[in-house]
Amino acid sequence: MSQSAEHVPLLGKTHHSRGPPIASQDRNKRDLLCLQASLLFLIVIDAIAFILLAIQTFGSSFWTFRWLGAQYTSKTFRFWALPFYGLCVKILLLLTVTLITIITPHKSQSTYSASSKWQTFKQLCNVFLLFFVYMWNVSLIILLAVDAFQLDTLFVSVNVHDRWILAHVKTANSLSLVFTVLELVNLNHLPRTSLTTFFKKKSLGRLPMQSLEGARVEDVAEGVPFSNMMCILRPYFWPKGTANRARACSTYIFLLLSKLLNLLSPLYMAKATNAIIKQDTGAAILALAIFSSMTLGSKLLKELQSLIYLKVKQTAYIELATYTYAHLHALSYDWHVHKKLGDVLRSMDRGVESANSVVSYLFLSLFPTIGEAVVVLVIFAAHFQLASLSFIAFLSLVLYAYLTITITLWRKKFREASNKHDNEYHDRATDALINYETIKYFTNEKYEVESYTDVIRKYQTQSVTVQASLSLLNSSQAFIFQMTILGSLAIAAPYVIRHEQNQSKGLEDAIEISVGDFVAISVYLNNLFQPLAFLGSIYNTIIRAIVDMQKLSELLSIEPDVMDHPHAVDVSVSEHTRTHGIPVSFRNVSFRYPRSTATDKADVKPAVGRGVRDLTFSIPAGTTTALVGETGSGKSTIGRLLFRFYECDRGEILVNKYNIRNVTQHSLRRIIGMVPQDTTLFNGTIYENIKYGNLEATFEQVESAARHAKIYDFIMKLPDAWNSRVGERGLKLSGGEKQRIAIARVVLKNPPFVILDEATSALDTLTEQEIQMALRRLQRNRTMLIIAHRLSTISHANEILVLHEGEIVERGSHEALVGREDSAYARMWHAQLLRNEALYAGDKSQISEDSEVHE
Template identity: 55%
Template sequence: MTRTSIPETTPLLPTDAADPRPTTANRTFSRWQADRKDVHDDADGRFDVRQRRQSASSPRSLSCFQFSFLLLLVGDLCSLVLVCSLSLGLSTVVRLQWLLNTHHLAWRFWGLPVWATAVKSILCLLATRWPDARVMAWTVYLFCGVFVTLLAVNAFTLDALDQSPGEETQTLVDANVANSLPLIFTVLEVVNLNYLLDSVKTPVVQERDTLPQVDGEGTLDTETTPPRGISLVKFLSILKPYFWPHGLTNKLRALSTYVVLILSKLANLAAPLLMAAATNALVAKDVGRATSSIALFSALTLVSKLFKEMQSLIYLKVKQTAYIELATLTYGHVQSLSYDWHVQKKLGDVLRSMDRGVESANSVVSYVFLYLIPTLAESVVVIVIFAVHFELAGLSFVAFSSLVVYAYLTIKITLWRKKYREASMRHDNEYHDKATDALLNYETIKYFGNERHEVEEYSKVIEKYQRYSLSSQASLSVLNGSQAIVIQATVLVALTLAAPHVVSEDSGRKIDIGAFVAISVYLTNLFAPLFFLGGIYNMVINSVVDMKKLSELLSVEPDVVDSPDAVQLGVSKEDSEVGIDVSFCHVSFHYPSQSANTGLKDLSFTIPRGTTTALVGETGAGKTTISRLLFRFYECDSGKIMVNHKDIATVTQESLRQAIGIVPQDTVLFNDTILCNIKYGNLNATFDQVVEAAKAARIYDFIMKLPDQWNTKVGERGLKLSGGEKQRVAIARTLLKDPPFVILDEATSALDTVTEQEIQAALNRLKANRTMLVIAHRLSTICHAHQIIVMRDGGIVELGTHEGLLAQPGSIYGGMWNTSTKANDR
């Protein structure tokens, strides 16, 4: 990415003149500019990125990866020199000549350390760039050292068999001493490199020194970069249901998937060797052996394909079960979170985190663990076959290097062409939207005679789409061409290395015309599965980002939880008949997003059982907050709330909320039938009980007049019903729940007079034999309340009956009543 030098004082992003607050884009740029200044300003001792760009003679100009690479390279070379020195020092001149002239040990001493160092370099880069993968990288890194050691020991053991009886034992002893050195050096490299990565902090220059691109909506438009922040443990914990699901049947399916996958890869690896046997048989004019080898080759190829399809079929049920389990777990966790979390979070963000996170886990397992990793494992085995079976270390090094180059080019070009594909899709949507908008407004176009103008506008947007579409196709051709160049170059070099041994009929190596054919087949199979590597990489990066968000969502803990010794509230038959009492004892509370001097302040009052208490006051006085505290959506800052003589902090939330019903000011219904919405108050209620509740709420006659009656859909949030109809459904739902304590949160504040009278009739039925808390807006509805609490600024300023408060000279309630009466008269 090209960097552009931009003065820090230049106002790059416009601000709205009418709104002095910075836009999202400006805030993002300001943070980037501050970070950039902090990185480059080393006046107070901070690290200066520019010092990393000084001459190579400066010690600080050596990057962490470069230093690590030099360290491991020196370690490998030292181990190689010491091993060879001990071997040569303990051997005779004849052994020296045999060692130098025979291929038997040469590829082990010189070939393996070369490509092992290359592998370890890639792993070192992985551990440097992605710290979360460090443990896995070091494990494979150590395995490489063990692998080289074991092969070297094997070489010395084979060589010892050629020694005289007197020298054989000594050679084996010296071999054990000499070949422990590569392993020792590898372990030391791991320890030193890990310490180096922990102690040296490598600044992210690209993130600090590159101007983020901001689109018109104020969102960042950056390249896909490797995600940071999700630990390997959390990553695997999300994917655990896919690898080891619940249930014996699904576990057996998962194990069968792994077995079939391994068998498929083994068959695919063995097939080229049969092709080699068939080729050699044809050269020897042995038709029978050639026919049988060809038949076996075809059979193994078919078996490999069938096993692959069988693996997908077997794993399908496991994947579905894991998907359901993860989705259900996520949804259940979101449902368990506190009220304040739901209020603070955007619904769209939560749904995207849930949907994309679960889908991403599904994609990662399908494309990475069941496709990419087995493919890479198969590639490693092919490289080992080149080195061990065909005894061509150079060929294995060429194959490994070409795979690295192929993967690098594929990923880089895929990320480069991503901007063209996104632009193409964006303009595709634009020209379709343009056509749709014009066709929907055809009447307006006819009115003004602007058909030609619309055609010209449509032509412009479709021309943009075609231009970016052409760029996308051209970039795809660049990708395909680059892949083809790497593949053909690899085939050319590999076959060129193998050809001299075929021509010379080298009996030492197993290289003949059949092996030549097998090598070409192996090379073809090596690259074919990696054709979509760039797309898989892009998908994995995006999926890991989504899984990180899902992990963060699953890591959120609810603010309100039941205590370990929480008990059931316990509602007796008498409580159900006459209601329960509620007391607030010196309760203080403020919302987490507000300052401490707001909210409720030392609130104390009692609602005796079977009575009606009304709360009145201006908006923001704290009336609705009291109802939320009763449901224990929040914890009190101080004080306690007693329900039925029990502190609600000591009872379970489920039993507490089961004893409280509410008819909210703004009734929200589910996008379901009227029957389901009423029955939501008591899911175990019978249909007769639902009918009885509907009649008591004065909604039954309305339901029976509807075409679908009880099966009528109410629409999203109940928008197909009027305000009064929704309120009556809410009353019926609360009646069906039959709680001993009911809260009416300004249930008639937005209704007309006739509807209000109908609702009041239903509410009078609801008030019977219950303790009631009425949050009132219209004072005429609370005249008969047993006590009225007047609130202001989170505290109680007056308390009494309707008559008693009116009798107090200069009472706040009296002033509110006079204002309400005059408004009704007008």
């Protein structure tokens, strides 16, 4: 047998140590020529498609081509650069293939064994060439589909004041919107500054895909840059602290080692199978032991990576949640007024949770799986010398991903509708439970239950549609997976059979695929597609997480309307000033409420046109000034301006001789106390609510504040005394009791300046008298600003300002204003006297409608 084996080359056969057969060389050369021809064909097709698309979109107008060149140079216009880049890459690939063909030596039987490394390198080049060629063709197909089917792969940001542009859009996609803007600019219908802003905000790296078809002007929201989301994820990749950074680096190392062991283990399965066929027990046991060790090691490293990274995720979660919560508190008063609390909290909760999902599923699962798939394709082409198998597997992966994305995007509308009904039934339940007292007043419990049932039924119906579409997605994925397994093994099987036949005859093949290699290929395909079985749910999770992260990013990108100056200082208050009050003055102050561009509350209307105009007055230290006027005259606005909830449009406000624009908000609000009309309490104990005025106060100080507010005796009568819980928003307490707690808070805070915003307007006469006694004690040695409807509560004020439509129309003491018979204050005073007399006389019919309006 050894003699005949030496003469095999004379019979036209080859030995693996001598070189490939002549037919194999011809086949390799033919493959390279086919690849060159394919590249030339693709380049021609791409060039024609690019020219046709350019002509179709731009027309023959010379200025548009000039604009295209300018935008491409400035790197702000990238959409049409995609096929251009594709053409350039394919031309480079063609040159590379041609160069490989030219420099490939004509291998003789005596030189082949020395050039086996070259063969491996050439196989790797072919695999990567095929990968890039088909990747760019898929990109071009997607680009053509976008234009043909009016799909939109962009989020387009339009300035709030320029949304009228959408009325001119003929085709509902972002590309049409871009060129509509260009057309309007060319016709001088749109300022250049708006165009600059438009392209500055436009980005191609945003998910999920979104269509503008059927969208109304008010429904188009500004997109959020993808870079903002990466900033949100920074703590997950590079956390603070050396220990957490070491954990993060260990996570990446363990993940890489786990994938490496997973890639090498099938090769030892192949060796074990071949050893069993050769009846080499020792080699088979050793290979199986290595295979089992690698498989187990891969699993253990994966679990260890998850365990180590858990601490990093927890730290990053706390950091992101804390930052978001602090950001919400930093936002302006106007923003909080026009936002639904439930939507804000859901955006925060889902956004913070979504960061975990994106990192876990996208960066630690999907991306490593894609990298593993690329390496498997290289192994198929380089190690097993089956480029066709690599190509089939690659196309299957692309088809699998494309089908998953397409069906998921189709399912998106069902998911959005489901989320909408989910929010509706939660909002319905929350609203009804908050207003349970009103419901019982009108005995509408049955109506509320039926409404809730109707909303939740819609949600359940939509959930069925979501689940049905998910079943379709899973079935399609299973079909592609099974067809890939069948096709791949069908390609490898003939080589295995031929190898076994030649092995029995003592011959060798150019491509050697043993039974062990066949088993290894099966293991590789199983390992490759096993993670992809969950690609649908992973993709759904990632898309939902990215949508939630975009909402969180949008929330975090909102800047407060009122911000401290970079060189702002703290308001300094001396001990003498704290015990004798501080001076406050308005100098030509004007303010109008901003127009709300969007509101989440249907029942909240922005106070457009309301505010104050040219206010000038002073409150000396230790004195009391009162504000009166009809509803909407600007009384509460003055209090909000003092707290810097808004910035005045013109003029200046001085507190303790400091311009409040030049001081920090924290130091300003620290020296001002507020007793509002409607006191809101936290759902805690009475002690906690009073101590909220000064978190560093002792129990003795809290007790003293309660005595000053005339609520100490009430607290002592309660079963749990200081530990009595007040309920949500203080619903367990009456209005007078809540007002006393509010006064106790201010006493505990001990500010030199106090604002009373209609603190007794909603109380009965007896309770009002008790509250007034507490307020009189609060006014001692403090500067006071009282906003009142009941004029009897401000008769002691040093100065009374009468407001009308944001302007001061009268000013003076109570006696001076009442003495003027034609004054508005005198009319209000007499109207309230008449009303009080009618109440005491029991004749409520004499209370005129005008007196109620004035009050």
